[in-house]
Amino acid sequence: MSMSPKQKVYQGVLQEIRKFIEVNDLKPGDKLPSERELSDKLGAGRSSIREALRAMELIGIIETRHGGGTFLSKYRPYHTVELLSTFILSQTTKDELLIVKELLEKEAAKLIFQQLDHVKLEQLKTIMNDSSLTMKEQHYSFFKYIVELTDNQFLARIWGLINEYSKSFTGHYSREFYMKLIKLYKTQNYPSIEGLFNEEKTY
Amino acid sequence: MSMSPKQKVYQGVLQEIRKFIEVNDLKPGDKLPSERELSDKLGAGRSSIREALRAMELIGIIETRHGGGTFLSKYRPYHTVELLSTFILSQTTKDELLIVKELLEKEAAKLIFQQLDHVKLEQLKTIMNDSSLTMKEQHYSFFKYIVELTDNQFLARIWGLINEYSKSFTGHYSREFYMKLIKLYKTQNYPSIEGLFNEEKTY
DNA sequence: CGAGTCAAAGTGGTCTGACCACTTAACTAT
DNA sequence: ATAGTTAAGTGGTCAGACCACTTTGACTCG
Numbered sequence A, B: 001m002s003m004s005p006k007q008k009v010y011q012g013v014l015q016e017i018r019k020f021i022e023v024n025d026l027k028p029g030d031k032l033p034s035e036r037e038l039s040d041k042l043g044a045g046r047s048s049i050r051e052a053l054r055a056m057e058l059i060g061i062i063e064t065r066h067g068g069g070t071f072l073s074k075y076r077p078y079h080t081v082e083l084l085s086t087f088i089l090s091q092t093t094k095d096e097l098l099i100v101k102e103l104l105e106k107e108a109a110k111l112i113f114q115q116l117d118h119v120k121l122e123q124l125k126t127i128m129n130d131s132s133l134t135m136k137e138q139h140y141s142f143f144k145y146i147v148e149l150t151d152n153q154f155l156a157r158i159w160g161l162i163n164e165y166s167k168s169f170t171g172h173y174s175r176e177f178y179m180k181l182i183k184l185y186k187t188q189n190y191p192s193i194e195g196l197f198n199e200e201k202t203y
Numbered sequence C: 001c002g003a004g005t006c007a008a009a010g011t012g013g014t015c016t017g018a019c020c021a022c023t024t025a026a027c028t029a030t
Numbered sequence D: 001a002t003a004g005t006t007a008a009g010t011g012g013t014c015a016g017a018c019c020a021c022t023t024t025g026a027c028t029c030g
Helices: A009-023 A035-042 A046-059 A078-088 A094-111 A118-129 A135-149 A153-166 A175-186 A191-199 B009-023 B035-042 B046-058 B079-085 B091-111 B118-129 B135-149 B153-166 B175-186 B191-199
Strands: A062-065 A069-072 B062-065 B069-072
Touching (some): A046 A078, A046 B079, A078 B046, A078 B153, A135 A153, A135 A175, A153 B091, B009 B046, B175 B191
Antiparallel strands (some): A062 A069
16 A cells, blocks of 8 residues: 555655755755765665665766765766667767757757848858868857857757767768858848758758 | 777667667667676676666656566657656756746647647547546647657657656646637647647646 | 476675775874 | 875675575476
């Protein structure tokens, strides 16, 4: 008649640690009790404590320093994305990957539309006029700049991971494409951006 | 003579398991070796094996059955991420996650445009007519179906992970939105999909 | 012969205790 | 006071022991 589901110990520990952080109002940089102390206070084995801490570390809530202790850290969800990526990137086809990469670039290009000013547009032009770069490198630099401008670390991390993995088979658009995009930015023609991407083929 | 940096054991185990999955071409549903066997073959303590498995479980790669074994899983909504991501998530991070989530949903909706047939459209309608679901749940089911139809593992996984993170604060569109989208599918009106998403607000 | 029963083996879940590696802080010697 | 050394604290890892649960297969019993 135990209505309580067979919850694992480490999940209970997770709850307790969370409560501890809230009660003591710990902020990033603050230190958590040691594993042994937690084990003692929470009445759980140290291995269970560690499983809970490991989960928190992977999610990016805490940071452990060997010999130092465990500390609250600034929240970075993309840690989990990285872990996930190591498993699925290798079993993902090139086509699937490139589809996601291109849609991220397209959406990033649209996200930054409103904040673009003269200086930033010039920066984009400069990249495309840098004859020391190959087309591939220009493409990378061009969109790296755009993705960073979105000020969305999460999006940037995913795009970066895909890039690292697909470095060998990733392509680029036609030279005119980039110039057209800059022109659309200049003329404040937001609706046409979508079409520009859709009509473009990668090389 | 591996000059490899002080990498933790469980991280090496993760690599090995990943390789094992690749070499043996394991698919969702297949069974992984037991913890003791892995400990033996990889020359690592069982606790380290467990830390690696726990990490994989956290991101939904595997599923463990007490007394049964460890299995590769397809989609394994796991509550740990949700549990931990709710109380320390900054508004900035929440916003970033939602932006990426929504753009993935939009692009997924466009990717499946060509392959939609009567049966699939009916399925989408059925979801929206299921009055036993809340709007939030309808939204989730609606786009879960769409994302799966893209047949893009990578996209599906990322979307699934973001969902775990944002489950507590994610929203939905207006009821008319979903019906309008279905109508656009029916009338083969691809160009208007983009606009439909852009004009919509989340609740 | 077939179906149901049940004991044994296998597997994940957890705890304990022991080392090791590294960091920090206190202490000493100069 | 400063630098160097030492001891204590802490995370990292391993081994072994139980426990709880599932699966398997041999063994009944009909």
